[in-house]
Amino acid sequence: MIGSGILKGMAVTARNFVGSYFDKERLITVQYPEERDPLPENYRNFPFLVYDGDDSQAGLRCVACKICEKECPPQCIYIVKSENKKPDYMGKPQFYPKIFDIDISVCMSCQICVEVCPFEAIKMDKDFELSRRERFDALLMRKDDLAKSNDYYRRISPTDAAGVDAKLAAAAEAAAKKKAAAPAAAKPATTATSPVSARASS
């Protein structure tokens, strides 16, 4: 019968329409921004710099090795290395980035900077509400905008952060052992506690 195919299709639409009142699977729209779906833990959007401790500038893990700048596919990272060394959070003198800019109007959140970083200093953020009224300088993230604490990192991606913390703690422990084993160690090994164990004890 001609028209039966259309009627069958109508039945499908009717089923979907009525079903959307009862079946959660048929109505998956969320009324953003009042309602929000929880973000998955692996979600990534633009990188940030991790710092340990309370001082956002002194505690930066970044040592301005410029690997991420070189590997970044769209070349959106710009780093100027410091001339002098400054003690980092663990008290070890390190270079630090004098300038660290990420142009997030160019960045495509590909996560390659995170993968290549040997110091666990750059991680992916979850902040996606970044609309600006100006399209050039407002989207150029300076070092101050990028620095976020390790606590923040633990909050947004707990699993990854726990892994990173354990890795750093193990590295710090190994370094401390090495130092203790060396007879001419100037500094006592106890000062070289990891940021994790220091935080855990406080």
Added chain:
Amino acid sequence: MSVTIETLEAMERPPVSMGSRLEGELLEVSMGPQHPSTHGVFRMNVALEGEIVRKLKPVFGYLHRNHEKIGENASYLGSMPYTDRLDYFCSMTNNWAYALSVEKLAGIEVPERAEYLRVILAELTRLQNHASLLGFLLNDMGAWGTPLMYAFREREKILDLFESLSGSRMMCDYMRFGGCRVDASPEWLAHAKKIVDRFPRFVDELEQLIVGNEVVIARTQNVGNVSPELAVSAGITGPMLRACGVNYDVRKVDGYGFYPRFKFRIPLGEHGDTYDRLMMRVLEMGESVGILKQAFEQVPTGPIINPKVKIRAFRPPVGEAYGRIEAPKGELGFYLISDGGTNPYRYRVRPPSFINLTILEDMCLGHTVADVMVILGSIDIVMGEVDR
């Protein structure tokens, strides 16, 4: 049911003389680049006689960004996120095709679990690509919104899976040379299995919407026929080729990944018309669900990436390789020439939807303007890939 050229021409030329009738005069119309049915910025210069297409020249390049040049200037790894942006509906299969080519070039082994994850993600990509293509195609035919929204609802669930695994819905950047970037948790696999188990319900609904629908049949059957000889000669691949009855699927022919371990059939069409191309997608979704179910059962535990592959300063040996996979739109190939450096000397993408457009003119000649939309929609193009 379908309208043949002869009858349309008879309609065009009424027996009564109409005085200043423009007998045989062609009207040139530029369709696109801003046209809802062109799925992006694609333009067709059409010469019309009345409503009948007498000539059609596609115009490309509105989205051209010289992807290949970018690839030659970026490191091997640095090109991976750019491949997401080729066919932005199917970033997982683009990743796979590129990773496969580099693995061929450098002779890299892939761990078993990673191969299974790749198959799972590629088939999920096929599901969501075909679902949204059918939605768009019905949209082009005038079924405004409703089927597309149903398709997007299902696609959304799969994109959520991609997001929770790779961190991004569409720009996944998931695969790496010699494996994958993030491991899938057992919860993720369980959730994905649940979604795949529910997927046939949607396929059935979609079939009920379109298979017997008189309007769909009238608009698609005997429209845009392609002969198998022309399709093979023009290098047509993917569902469009199989709609002509040519049994050629890179998954079976090359047996890349772990596809030889799965049991699946290749749906084939008979007439090579738009209806067959449409049904090909419906049937392939069913087969993909079958592959996914087998993959979820077989997926082993183990490492997901070959530890020998360096992330930084990756240098394949001097030589060249052409790797290809069966992407949802057809055969997606990457051709790489290495001179031993950190970036490829030549980086070439063989985009399926670009080459499938070769016979657009042949398919459209003699049909009406309205049919051009449907024919173009059934080719399944994404301009990010066509223009590169």
Added chain:
Amino acid sequence: MDVIPKKPAESMEPIEQIKARIEAAVPGASIEILQNASPSQQHSLKIDNEHAHDVAKWLHDDPALRLDFCSNVTGVDWLDRTVKKMVKVKKVVDGEEKEVAETTEEKIPGYLEAVYHLYSMTHKHGPVIIRMRTADRAAGARLPSLTPIWRSAEFQEREIFDLYGIRFDGHPDLRRILMWDEFEDYPMRKDYREPDDYEYEPTPHDDVLERAKRYYTPRPQIDGAESIVEPLNG
């Protein structure tokens, strides 16, 4: 777990045999096997331009090969280069015959190359890779078109013409395809230099900005919305 079947591509005849059979079938054709040292082991056949059409036709029609599917067509740019070779030469030094290592420099003029990846849909094997080389990178950049044999080369040869500047003789519709018709250079060539103003990036540290400054006035360092309010007040 089942045993993974061997890839069907390996069932194809060896490339040396293909070469011999072409040379027997197309008299006068000079075929050269280009070895590929990488693990992919995809060797290619360099065919001469005069007999390219006949060779391609034979590859397409030969019942054992039946390469009816031309998957990928692409261009490659090879610049002028010098190859330094260490050659051991026997020389008379101080009345004694010695083996002395000598470096010889060989200048290889640049050329453009078109690469065709051929598969067979009938026999489901492949790829057979054929290459053609132009005489030089300027006026001699001409090759015979293989579009009459494989229709799939139509757009891809146009693309090579557009991006590399190889003219394909016998192509039905050789126009630019991705770049606009008025564009003059060939962007995929290795020595292509983009014009100074081709991209204006707002990144303040990029050298693109330095070059672009010559074409664009510096933008004011204010919030965009402020400039909208001003005329309303005034």
